[in-house]
Amino acid sequence: MGAEKVPMVDLARQWSEVEDEAGEAVLTVLRSGRYIKGPEVEAFEREFSAYLGRAHGVGVxxxxDALYLVMRALGLGPGDEVITTPFTFIATAETVAACGATPVFADIDPATFNLDPSKAAEKVTERTKALVVVHLFGQPAQMDELTALCEERGMALVEDCAQAHGASLDGRMAGSFGRAATFSFFPTKPLGAAGDGGFVATDHADVAEKVRVLAAHGAKKKYHSEAPGINSRLDAVQAAILRIKLRMLDRWNDQRRAVAAAYDARLEGVRTPFVIHGARHVYHQYTVRHRHRDSLAATLAEAGVPSNVYFPLPLHLQPCFARLGYREGDLPAAERVSTEVLSLPVFSGMTRPEVDAVVEAVNGAAG
Ligand SMILES: Cc1ncc(COP(=O)(O)O)c(C=O)c1O
Known part of the structure; x- marks a missing residue:
């Protein structure tokens, strides 16, 4: 491996931009002695819901947990089927199984990596209760078609927005389409905490209330649990940091979009991302396709340019879902792209020489 010319992502660089304000906010929380719930969490819940245009928000x-709690709040359980994409992080489908329901995988559109609405429609049965869509890599899925399908068939639509903070479609925010939307604040996400965090956004007061109760051991009244829940809280230190980072989110997304635009214009020999009409893609990942992906990744590493494969094994072929009986060949688009995708460095604050280094290495290896 060559000496690294550019990191995959640089969170320390991002922190340095907010250090004065966020450091002060963290100290204020620490000095307050109020570490669980409290005003910072409540303020962040209000501010992030308002940013999304949603009536309610719950920090978890x-x-x-956000996905699991939404599915529980929607009453999903044994005997229910939930349609979702096989090309995502395991959490999207794992949580369907965790609440006792059955994940049903529909193939993706290989151009966008997102759920193909026509393939999802083919999977609907009388047991289908919900559809979980993922705005993968920061690009909104085809929400017009998916919303219509869910309305027609009486299914709840859940948006997994773990990679799409600030993305939009035709001016409408990712996270504002479904019955509920979930977010992760894992540090590398477009809006990332300095640790773990998550969020549920919804316009439905009953869903928000159920999520709140289930996230507090199913207890509306302390020490009186009505349903078995879990313990899932966004902590005050993370909320304080997220409040400040939220103000930077659009600017940071613009910076990642500028890196993506440079890659779009300059990369040769790889298939660059396809963006659907009206989408504001926020490039949580900039993911190209190449037939000899593994050798491309190795050559890039030699040149000091890191890359990652998201995701090498589609969910329908994961050992944990073997009991569902899927076979290789069942979802050919997801299977094919999983052998071809490669995500390149993209982060806010990435410099021009770093972008040049990636372009040179890719064009030297694949062009
Ligand atoms: C699409 C998707 N869904 C869900 C999650 C789960 O989020 P967390 O890691 O905060 O539990 C992630 C995080 O990596 C993700 O990428």
Whole structure:
């Protein structure tokens, strides 16, 4: 491996931009002695919901809990089927299984990596209760078609926005389409905490209330649990940091979009991302396709340019879902792209020489 010319992502660089203000906010929380719930968490819940144009928001411990809590709040359980994409992080479908329901995988559109609405429609049965869509890598899915499908078939639409903070479609925010939307604030996400965090956004007061109760051991009244829940809280230190980073989010997304525009214009020999009409893609990942992906990744590493594969094994072929009976060949688009995708460095604050280094290395290896 060559000496690294550019990092995959540089969170310390991002922190240095907010250090004065966020450092002070963290100290204020620490000095207050109020570390769980409290005014910072409440303020962040209000501010992030308002940013999304949603009536209610609940801070939780991470994006996985957010998904699990929404599914529980929607009443999903044994015997229910939930349609989702096989080309995502495991949490999207793992949480369907965790609440006892059955994930049903529909193939993706290989051009966008997102759920193909026509393939999702083919999977609807009388047991289908919900559809979980992911705005993968920061690009909104085809929400017109998916919203219409869910309305027609009486299914709840859940948006997994773990990679799409600030993305939009035709001016409408990712996270404002479904019955509920979930977010992760894992540090590398477009809006990332300095640790774990998650969020549920919804316009439905009953869904928000159920999520709040289930996230507090199912107890509306302390020490009186009505349903088995979990303990899932966004902590005050993370909320204080997120409040300040939220003000930077659009600017940071613009910076990642500028890096993506430079890659779009200059990369040769790889298939660059396809963006659907009306989408504001926020490039949580800039993901190209190449037939000899592994050798491209190795050559880039030699040249000091890191890359990552998201995701090498589609979910329908994961050992944990073997009991569902999927076979290789069942979802060919997801299977094919999983052998071809490669994500390149993209982060806010990336410098021109760093972008040049990536372009030179890719064009030297693949062009
Ligand atoms: C699409 C998607 N869904 C859910 C999650 C889970 O979020 P967390 O890591 O905060 O639990 C992630 C995080 O990596 C993700 O990328």
């Amino acid at each position: 411990a991470n994006g996985t």
